[in-house]
Amino acid sequence: MIPISLESGQSDDWRALQRRALRSPAALLAALGLENDPLAETLDSASPFPLRVPPPFLAAMTPGDPNDPVLRQVLSLTAERAAVPGFRADPLEEADHSPTPGLLHKYAGRALLITTGACAVHCRYCFRRHFPYPDAHSQGAKLEAALAYLEKTPSVEEIILSGGDPLMLDDEKLAALLTRLEALPHLKRLRIHSRTPVVLPQRLTPVLVERLSASRLQPVLVVHVNHAQELRAGLPERVPALRAAGITVLNQAVLLAGVNDSLDALTALGDALFAAGILPYYLHLLDPVAGAAAFAVPRDQALALYQALCEARSGYLVPRLAEEIPGRGGKQSYAPTLGPSRIDATGLGEKVVVREA
Ligand SMILES: *Cc1c(COP(=O)(O)O)cnc(C)c1O
Ligand code: SF4
Numbered sequence: 001m002i003p004i005s006l007e008s009g010q011s012d013d014w015r016a017l018q019r020r021a022l023r024s025p026a027a028l029l030a031a032l033g034l035e036n037d038p039l040a041e042t043l044d045s046a047s048p049f050p051l052r053v054p055p056p057f058l059a060a061m062t063p064g065d066p067n068d069p070v071l072r073q074v075l076s077l078t079a080e081r082a083a084v085p086g087f088r089a090d091p092l093e094e095a096d097h098s099p100t101p102g103l104l105h106k107y108a109g110r111a112l113l114i115t116t117g118a119c120a121v122h123c124r125y126c127f128r129r130h131f132p133y134p135d136a137h138s139q140g141a142k143l144e145a146a147l148a149y150l151e152k153t154p155s156v157e158e159i160i161l162s163g164g165d166p167l168m169l170d171d172e173k174l175a176a177l178l179t180r181l182e183a184l185p186h187l188k189r190l191r192i193h194s195r196t197p198v199v200l201p202q203r204l205t206p207v208l209v210e211r212l213s214a215s216r217l218q219p220v221l222v223v224h225v226n227h228a229q230e231l232r233a234g235l236p237e238r239v240p241a242l243r244a245a246g247i248t249v250l251n252q253a254v255l256l257a258g259v260n261d262s263l264d265a266l267t268a269l270g271d272a273l274f275a276a277g278i279l280p281y282y283l284h285l286l287d288p289v290a291g292a293a294a295f296a297v298p299r300d301q302a303l304a305l306y307q308a309l310c311e312a313r314s315g316y317l318v319p320r321l322a323e324e325i326p327g328r329g330g331k332q333s334y335a336p337t338l339g340p341s342r343i344d345a346t347g348l349g350e351k352v353v354v355r356e357a
Contacts, residue, residue: 014202015170018120022053025076032063032071039066044076049129049291051076052122057199060232069227069259073123077294080124084293089130102138103146110158110191113138113146115177118168121199125256125295127287127324128164137164143177150184158189159217167196171207182216190217193252195224201234204242213245222281226253227260228272236276243277250281253319255302256295266309270317280319287324306334 022028025043028051029035053074061070097106105111114137122129138146150156159181166174181187190212196203212219221242225231242249251273253260260266270280285302286295297305306321321334 014200014205017055017200017202020055021120022055022058023051025051028053028058028071028075031058032061032065032068034064034066037066039075042077042079044078044080047076047080049076049122049124052119054120054200056201056233057121057230060230062229067258068229069265070229072258073125073226073256074121076122076124079294080291082293083290087288087290087293089290100142100145100149102142103149105149105153105156109155110160111150111153111156112160112162115161115163115166116168117164119163119165120168120196120203123195125254125286125289125292127289127292129289129291143180147180147184150181150187154186157186158191159187160191160193162193165194165196166192167194167203167208171205171211174208175211178211178215178217187217189220190215191220191222193222193224197221197223197238198225198230198233198235201238204238206241209241209245209247212247219245219247220250221247222250222252223278224253225251225269225273225278226256227265228268231272231276239277249278251278251319252282252284253280254284254286254295255297255305256286257297258295261297261301261305263305263308263312266305267312267317270309270313270319274317280317282322283319285321285323303334 022031025045026035026040029037029040029043034040051074057070057074062068065071097104099105102114103111104114116137117131150159161177169177178190181190212221223235225235239249253269255261260269266283273280283306285299286292286297288296302321310318322331323334325332
């Protein structure tokens, strides 16, 4: 007889939901009652980076609102096909920092492993939209080569699982990978970067949480929420179990025009994350990737908004502002009081005076 695990029903839940993901922009608009909206004339149904929206994320959208900040992040539009100067297919030139395929070692102390090319959702602004990474991820011989590199590089104390999205791997594959990583004595921390917890919270299975909790490595989960409304999909209900299991939960967001480029949206995001037990970690400036130009926020405006955010909230509610600068070997972080902008972003009628960098 095959033993039936009590957990199996719950663990398979997310796979079933993922199979039901919407894959057509027309179907998405219809699900929101927007099939007769002018927006329906602008859809791209044949994008090489196709629409993908799991059912819980659909439930976070407001029916009847063509400007919904969750909808706008995922809806494929023909305008993405227009070439815009400065927006390129590979804005980060990441290939230079890869000691073995699927492993990036760019910064002191931590290395990043690309575990799978798949994602639970397709974000229109994503810098990986032109790389489904069919071959770049670490499995088989590539994983062995990455582990061999890590083994002879004791300065690496933190391993970051990224993608794509590492939580697209099932619990058994992740557990097997963890076991290999735990055998490297110099590793102290395990960080997972994933958008799945917010778009498909059912992925946070008891089996996964227990495995992370049992690890010798200190677990950190960095989720990816851009707008407070995304939390309607059900993530907050699952955070207490993560915290009880000793998992630190952080958030990274991307500053996106039409989604979260206002002081109200950014303060509401930080407040809602903290209320859910998640600390804001990074706010990324958009990478200039082809197809994403509609999400660009001018740099001056971004810095002024950030300054206003720093003044509006306690330090622990404010993420670090970060920008990837290709050719300069990594992320540029902005401290709260730096930046060349003097634009009034507070709406209070007072000038935000910002020190020159
Ligand atoms: C962003 C990134 C990291 C992590 O950077 P932190 O500042 O530690 O969050 C590590 N490796 C690569 C290649 C990255 O792009
Ligand atoms: S989940 Fe992350 S990697 Fe995947 S499309 Fe969205 S932003 Fe890109």
